[in-house]
Amino acid sequence: MARNRRGARRRPKANPRGVVSVSAGGFGFVQTAEGEYFIPASSLGGAFDGDLVEIAPLRSGARKKGRSAADEGDMSGRPAARVLSVVDRAHDTVVGRYEVAEPFGVVVPADPRIPYDVFTMRAEAPEVPDGALVRVRIAQFPTRRSAATGFVEEVLAETSDAPRAGIDLIIGRHKLETVFSEGALADAAAAVLDEEGALAAGYRDLRSRFVFTIDPADAKDFDDALSLDFLEEEGLWRLGVHIADVSHYVPWNSSVDLDARRRATSVYLADRVVPMLPPALSDELCSLAPGVDRRSMTADLFLNDEGELVRYKLYPALIRSKARLSYGEADAMLLNGRGGLAAGAGGAANGAGGDAAAGGDAAAGGAIAWRLAECSRLAKLREAARARAGGIDFATTEAKVALDAEGRPVDIVLRKKTDATRLIEEAMILANETVAGFLEAKRFPCIYRVHEAPASDALGSLIPVFQEFDWFARPMEARLVAGDPKVIQEILAASAGRSEGELVSSLLLRAMKRAVYRPENLGHYGLASEVYCHFTSPIRRYPDLVVHRMLRAALARRPEKFDQEVAALPWIAEHSSDMERVADEAARQSQELKMVEYLAAFVGQSFSAVVSGVASYGLYVRLDCTAEGLLPVRALGDEYFFFDAARYQLAGDETGATYRLGQRIAVMLKSADVATSSLEFALAGPR
Structure with a gap:
């Protein structure tokens, strides 16, 4: 007998799901597999910006208290919906202004996209001043019938309207650690250079070499330095890349190491740096300041006159920087050729102690000038060779907001690649490749910097756009889908200087995958490197510190608990990649905030x-x-x-x-x- 379909039980229809994006006006949007929906402010159902929600479409013309959904609706005609439930919360804490309203302390979110106040009990935190900027942990999220509740987790600032409060907010939102543990501070304070102990332990004495640093003018931590000499008997250039020996002062599982591991990176905000290491290390004992002895991990890279790496040596050393230059001063010297220090460069070359005062010594100035010129020449040769191998270089511009002493924006400064920045970049890339190759050849553990090729579908989706331009030939299509870096170079070159150049560069850059840290080598697509790691910034990046420990163990002997650290490499790599994204986002937001402050006058x-x-x-x-x-x-x-x-x-x-x-x-x-x-x-x- 045929079954009566009218009486059959129907499977419940699945409701659309998506991440809600709430606007400053209180309404939101949810992008789902079925399309994008508009969420009126009255239909958010306790959802916060970024929450994964389940929604139900509103009937067209449905009224609520005398208003239709269209009255609150979306001007672009997107269908309206309401939030049924929050599937996954994006926030467990909120940053906002603390207002005393006995018996409560009410936290008004600083982010207007979170339209719910959080109620705390005043008696639980009576010391928090009215108007303070706080981070509150949410205990109960809001519902249609109840308010959000929580407790104050941290006071970020005594007042929420100070010039630096905006950056305090960003620090709070991203949960950046700004206070070191007592143990970490004690470890840093107890650290000593101990030159004699270093030499006795096998460090090479390179204090007679002409070593110099090039960094941004406002830098405080100098973790890389260069030296360059020509070995006439071999006809080779010896490019020394000297990196701060942080691993000597930060042993595995020490208090300072645990703090650094959690942070994973220093965060460079518009008005401050949130360092990975205590300042006693980052700004002082580890920093390769001019005129003082410092421990380093040194890579001597022996290059022929065509810039090709012939051989290398890796070892710990004692160095003493002879001069400090800013990028601007180095560029000025390169522009003026070999004739000595450029006008105005002397101040940066001055340092603590005798021969560090290169600005007042014409011979020292000349020693810097010719070394800069040769380093720049070799860098350009290295850059060209990398391009031939398939390295991709996107011409990008970095902006930094200049602030006054009170933290108020006074200008926006644009930074582009220069000969001086290329000089440093190419030296660091070569050192990173060399160390990674050495560890891989010895089958030694390492954290690699991995950049995978872009997905074929991401590149293929660009073809309909590129087909509109006469320089894009049909044979390019298959090569582009295959991720051939040479065709990406050709496309960038062909579109450069044309009206569509911005479009083409933007689309290709968006198609690229993000570089991450991995305990296994998968190569670096963007640099055309078969093996790559980060070795050159251990003061500010935890993976570099790990690589230093692996290198030290490979050169000498494995320390106690070495296997424990090796077992943690997968977690460290993943955590460091995550924290890098957090740091980049916080840095970007801080610059955007100060840009908006600056542009408010326009x-x-x-x-x-x-x-x-x-x-x-x-x-x-x-x-x-x-x-x-x-x-x-x-x-x-x-x-x-x-x-x-x-x-x-x-x-x-x-x-x-x-x-x-x-x-x-x-x-x-x-x-x-x-x-x-x-x-x-x-x-x-x-x-």
């Missing part, structure tokens, strides 16, 4: 900008100073704009006006919201 002015992102709700535009903001779709005109995701463009259905990624347009700064670190733009001039 509201109403017009700028030339490049479209850096395209979405259904508008365009992201980037100014020449690298500040980025939103030009909402409503500001493009009254017509409907169709979003073409495949071509990264918005197209008007009436006028046919199109806006696409990489396009240069004139914009007017409409608002600069410091609270949300956001800029909003409108089109400049009549439309």
